[in-house]
Amino acid sequence: MILNHNLIMKEFLINISKELKSLSLSLNKTSILINKPWTLVDDENEIQKLIFKKNKDLVLSKNGVVQMGRWDYFPEAKSILIDRKYDTILCNEVFIDNGILILKIDGTNDTYFTLSNENYIPDLNPVRYLKELKSKKLNIKEFLLKDNNVLEVHLSKNQNKPSVGDKVVIQGVKTVDGLFKILESDKYLEIRRNTFSHIFVGKKYNDINSQEFQIIQRSDNDFQLRDYVFKNDRISKDDEIILSQTKKIILHNGIIVRVKWKLFNLWWI
Template identity: 45%
Template sequence: MKLYLKSIAKQLNNFSLSLDKTSILIDKPWALIDEELEMQKLIFKKNKELILSKNGKVQVGKWDYFPEAKSLLIDRNSDKILCNEAFIDKGVMILKLDGTENRFFTLANENIVPDLDAYRYLKELRSQKLKIKEAELIDGRIIEIQRENEYSEPELGNPVTVEAETIEDGKYQLTKKENYYEIRKGRIFKILTEKKYTNSDGKEIYIQQQDNWKIKNGDYVYILGNPVETSIINFSNSKNLVVREGKVVRLERKNPFTRWLSKFWKQTWGYYYE
């Protein structure tokens, strides 16, 4: 949860308000969830008094805000804590304990988040602000794809996370089994669709393609579930598939003249003549 809050605060930084406008804070029913997951209700008064209620017992403390440091001092009588702004919203605030990296306090505004489920509120807010589209992986995890707008489909370069955390580099299979995303440095590097081909020998060749309509350099090649090593594969009566370390190098014609024509076409138009 601590890492989740840290990631959320960083990703939503551009959408954060500031407690410079103390109207966000004052006379609102805030609920603080502490590290023991116990709830304490707080009302910040304009005169810098702080009304605290926990398990029905009420105390009066103090508070102050230091705009030069973007820090909120909370005097709860039992202790004083100095918290820095991490993410500020009218519904939920994330405050980081001063001098620490991963100690956070979450406050929920009961008027806006009646069930005080700050996690749900932040998840929905992040999804809305970052135009997130979710996709389920075959292992059950849900990946979060940040798009340019809410109407666009996932595309190359989109950031990808799981529970707001950057996903490791690799190739990930979706529950729609023929679809894959290859992720590098936390972004979509390739969008792949697996196609099955049967050559003239009756051998089944599976190619994870970047383009639904044609085979391209860099596509992944599998036979019997295993990546194909560097080789030239009989692909059809007229074509060979050249593979290096499991990836397509080119699809070439077996006839010397048409092979030359295919290479010329590639150099001229950017794809192989078929």
């Protein structure tokens, strides 16, 4: 009856429960629990419904087949006892709100399951619900990266887009300095010391020999000093790129450090 989540799901539930801990309610207020259409999707991808009645009866339904059980709540342990007739389990609160219950079998480290309130989660997708709850309540903006990791920017108070100094993590952990490409976009995020630094845009150019390269630049209009240069999807090293008969750029570790112009047959900074 209970869905035992796989390792990836377990880690997700552990991490997001910690992040949302301050927002968690308690089953001590049994009105959260009683007479609500709580559901879970089991390992066979079938929907199971649990209805907790005020008299401590428990209605369990799967594919229209109903069984009757019992339940009780122990506030001193923050645990709910579920008697399913064929077995009885004690579950500890992990995260509770009106839309979702995250519970863990008492005495285990990895037996988690979620119950979704159909009134709040009609698509029965607890992951989507929890991610949206986290983004809204903690003011986090997520970016799906080219490598399919998720980069989270913890936005400043009352802001709806990243600003310099906002905390950044990838998959819930600290990240390294560098540029991170947003999936299916020409935008890049620059991260410095685990904080947001700038949004860049990738623009294509050709050198004097018609060889294509890309500049990851701060401005939509034109490149400038300290912009990044990529060749063949890799950052360039020390180099100079001649753009025309009169203009070239000088790179150090893939960053534009000089722009030179040719006047009277001499190159000038």
